[in-house]
Amino acid sequence: MHLSEITHPNQLHGLSIRQLQQIARQIRDKHLQTVAEFGGHLGPGLGVVELTLGLYQTLDLDRDKVIWDVGHQAYPHKLITGRYSDFHTLRQKDGIAGYLKRGENKFDHFGAGHASTSISAALGMALARDMNGEKFKAVAVIGDGALTGGMALEAINHAGHLPKTNLLVVLNDNEMSISPNVGAIPRYLNKMRLSPPVQFIKDNFEEQFKHIPFVGESLSPELGRIKEGMKRLAVPKVGAVFEELGFTYMGPVDGHNLEELIATFQQAHQIAGPVLVHVATIKGKGYELAEKDQVGYHAQTPFNLTTGKAIPSNKPKPPAYAKVFSHTLVKLAEQNPKIIGITAAMATGTGLDKLQAKLPNQYIDVGIAEQHAVTLAAGLATEGMRPVAAIYSTFLQRAYDQIIHDVCIQNLPVFFCLDRAGIVGSDGPTHQGMYDIAYLRCIPNIVMMAPKDEAEMQRMVVTGIEHTTGPIAMRFPRGNGYGVPLMEEGWEPLEIGKGEILRNGDDVLIIGYGTMVYPSMQAAEILSEHGIEATVINARFVKPLDTELIVPLAQKIGRVVTLEEGCVMGGFGSAVAEALLDADVVVPVKRIGIPDVLVEHATPDESKAELGLTSRQIAERVLQAYFQKQPSPVS
Numbered sequence: 001m002h003l004s005e006i007t008h009p010n011q012l013h014g015l016s017i018r019q020l021q022q023i024a025r026q027i028r029d030k031h032l033q034t035v036a037e038f039g040g041h042l043g044p045g046l047g048v049v050e051l052t053l054g055l056y057q058t059l060d061l062d063r064d065k066v067i068w069d070v071g072h073q074a075y076p077h078k079l080i081t082g083r084y085s086d087f088h089t090l091r092q093k094d095g096i097a098g099y100l101k102r103g104e105n106k107f108d109h110f111g112a113g114h115a116s117t118s119i120s121a122a123l124g125m126a127l128a129r130d131m132n133g134e135k136f137k138a139v140a141v142i143g144d145g146a147l148t149g150g151m152a153l154e155a156i157n158h159a160g161h162l163p164k165t166n167l168l169v170v171l172n173d174n175e176m177s178i179s180p181n182v183g184a185i186p187r188y189l190n191k192m193r194l195s196p197p198v199q200f201i202k203d204n205f206e207e208q209f210k211h212i213p214f215v216g217e218s219l220s221p222e223l224g225r226i227k228e229g230m231k232r233l234a235v236p237k238v239g240a241v242f243e244e245l246g247f248t249y250m251g252p253v254d255g256h257n258l259e260e261l262i263a264t265f266q267q268a269h270q271i272a273g274p275v276l277v278h279v280a281t282i283k284g285k286g287y288e289l290a291e292k293d294q295v296g297y298h299a300q301t302p303f304n305l306t307t308g309k310a311i312p313s314n315k316p317k318p319p320a321y322a323k324v325f326s327h328t329l330v331k332l333a334e335q336n337p338k339i340i341g342i343t344a345a346m347a348t349g350t351g352l353d354k355l356q357a358k359l360p361n362q363y364i365d366v367g368i369a370e371q372h373a374v375t376l377a378a379g380l381a382t383e384g385m386r387p388v389a390a391i392y393s394t395f396l397q398r399a400y401d402q403i404i405h406d407v408c409i410q411n412l413p414v415f416f417c418l419d420r421a422g423i424v425g426s427d428g429p430t431h432q433g434m435y436d437i438a439y440l441r442c443i444p445n446i447v448m449m450a451p452k453d454e455a456e457m458q459r460m461v462v463t464g465i466e467h468t469t470g471p472i473a474m475r476f477p478r479g480n481g482y483g484v485p486l487m488e489e490g491w492e493p494l495e496i497g498k499g500e501i502l503r504n505g506d507d508v509l510i511i512g513y514g515t516m517v518y519p520s521m522q523a524a525e526i527l528s529e530h531g532i533e534a535t536v537i538n539a540r541f542v543k544p545l546d547t548e549l550i551v552p553l554a555q556k557i558g559r560v561v562t563l564e565e566g567c568v569m570g571g572f573g574s575a576v577a578e579a580l581l582d583a584d585v586v587v588p589v590k591r592i593g594i595p596d597v598l599v600e601h602a603t604p605d606e607s608k609a610e611l612g613l614t615s616r617q618i619a620e621r622v623l624q625a626y627f628q629k630q631p632s633p634v635s
């Protein structure tokens with residue numbers, strides 16, 4: 001049977017190991033071709049091909065439910081659940097999502113994208129199953145990185161307390177998060193990965209020696225004494241921690257040996273209560289370049305399969321915001337040993353791997369543990385350190401209470417650097433950085449800012465470091481800057497709460513925040529072609545808002561437009577409208593940003609066009625709102 005003929009995982013039933021190995025090869029080929037052509041997550045899925053086939057052959061997917069943690073590794077799952085023919089649309093507009101998605105396919109029982117949720121979801125399904133008197137297996141597949149997330153441990157704590165609730169947790173242990181996994185849990189797992197040989201020797205000690213020709217028999221008396229000594233060798237009982245937590249532990253199992261996997265899963269299905277099967281895999285298995293560079297091949301833009309090199313873009317790109325951010329932070333950290341950069345398992349994405357390389361003592365990776373990262377930063381701040389929590393906007397959502405409870409209520413000087421703030425593109429709704437303006441703005445004590453370009457971001461990094469009277473947050477987008485000139489040092493901090501006028505005009509006031517400042521200027525130029533002259537403000541800060549600058553101009557001009565790359569509800573535009581209300585200035589405010597919708601996976605430009613956020617669309621919307629001009633057909 002060829003992979004292309006599989007539309008239901010139950011078609012795996014009855015296939016021989018050889019047939020499964022053939023399908024595994026076809027999955028790897030399809031996975032590699034598709035990611036090489038369109039980009040996506042490479043290493044994670046290559047590492048779970050046999051795990052997926054072995055597990056699914058032992059389940060009835062018309063009944064049983066498999067929940068994948070994060071879901072970035074679930075391309076093999078997608079390929080055997082009816083999406084082979086559409087797989088070339090992966091992570092593209094209106095195409096297959098890069099993560100599991102309940103609405104996409106009946107075998108996608110739970111969506112994800114953020115880590116550490118699978119065991120909670122699977123346990124919820126198992127409890128509902130038992131309450132409804134149903135019979136199906138609930139299986140969570142979680143990576144060793146995701147296992148460092150607090151939620152996963154909360155779920156294990158709960159599941160281990162329910163000896164009558166059947167639940168299978170498959171731990172995909174490839175010793176990697178995006179970077180090498182960090183913490184005591186991965187270290188413990190690694191010890192178990194290593195322990196079987198030691199355990200094997202202990203169990204088969206004499207057997208091993210007796211057969212040594214000529215000397216084997218004569219060694220016997222000695223062997224007894226050595227064996228006694230071996231008994232005292234402290235080998236952790238494999239899986240002891242999980243067993244102590246109420247799970248039946250099985251493993252570690254070779255995650256690329258189909259016979260072993262199938263036999264283990266079949267056995268696991270016979271065991272009542274919570275069971276954890278520890279599967280040892282290799283991230284990137286089957287593609288040598290990915291096996292050798294597991295960090296670099298976690299995710300890929302389109303690349304050449306033979307050379308492994310990214311397909312060069314036809315024009316040189318300005319530096320990425322993340323690169324400028326980390327370069328600036330390293331420069332400042334070299335002068336200030338109190339600066340501590342903190343990442344939650346996103347060293348390469350945030351660029352903090354550069355800080356780790358240059359100043360390892362001023363770098364902390366806490367694993368996938370954003371909540372811990374924030375309160376750790378708060379603790380560091382109480383002792384006079386200068387903590388910089390570099391966490392994507394979307395992942396910082398995980399630590400909302402810690403931001404309020406541990407940082408802002410105590411008014412501690414933590415500097416939050418929110419990368420990937422705004423529309424991120426192919427990762428879709430779970431990863432869009434849409435909510436941070438709204439979710440932070442309502443918290444007392446926090447200062448919030450966003451740069452118009454990468455040069456202003458450098459000034460904001462200095463501003464953030466020097467703001468030590470309380471918490472401060474800077475948001476910036478995924479991707480590249482504008483290529484504006486950058487300074488190597490001597491960046492001038494900004495005055496907190498002060499914006500700048502970029503253009504003058506009497507017909508409409510346009511106030512841009514962060515990434516929407518340049519589009520504001522471009523829209524103003526288009527309006528000028530229609531005889532409409534706009535004043536454009538770069539707000540720089542949403543909290544505190546520069547009301548001294550904005551309120552009088554709004555009153556004078558009488559028409560206001562706000563622009564933000566974030567949710568309009570409660571966002572930057574709301575802040576301006578509230579300020580005008582508080583000042584009893586009654587003028588119309590047209591808030592342009594992301595409306596109350598989810599933004600599906602597409603390129604950022606496609607999403608912005610769909611949301612009416614291109615410069616031309618902004619100009620058209622202003623004309624329509626304030627000057628009763630019917631929009632010309634959008635070119």
Ligand SMILES: Cc1ncc(C[n+]2csc(CCOP(=O)(O)OP(=O)(O)O)c2C)c(N)n1
Pocket residue numbers: 044045047070072073113114115142143144145146147174176177178283344345346368370395398
């Ligand atoms: C809450 C959260 N923080 C960070 C991330 C970014 N992220 C995506 S995959 C990944 C590593 C996951 O490691 P693991 O679970 O071991 O899966 P593997 O990639 O090794 O297959 C991280 C940190 C995320 N998805 N969710």
Ligand SMILES: CC(=O)[C@@H](O)[C@H](O)COP(=O)(O)O
Pocket residue numbers: 070072113178299349420424427478
């Ligand atoms: C699966 C996951 O959450 C990360 O791999 C994420 O896709 C990284 O996003 P960036 O590519 O923006 O760093």
Ligand SMILES: [Mg+2]
Pocket residue numbers: 143144145146172173174175176177
């Ligand atoms: Mg891993």
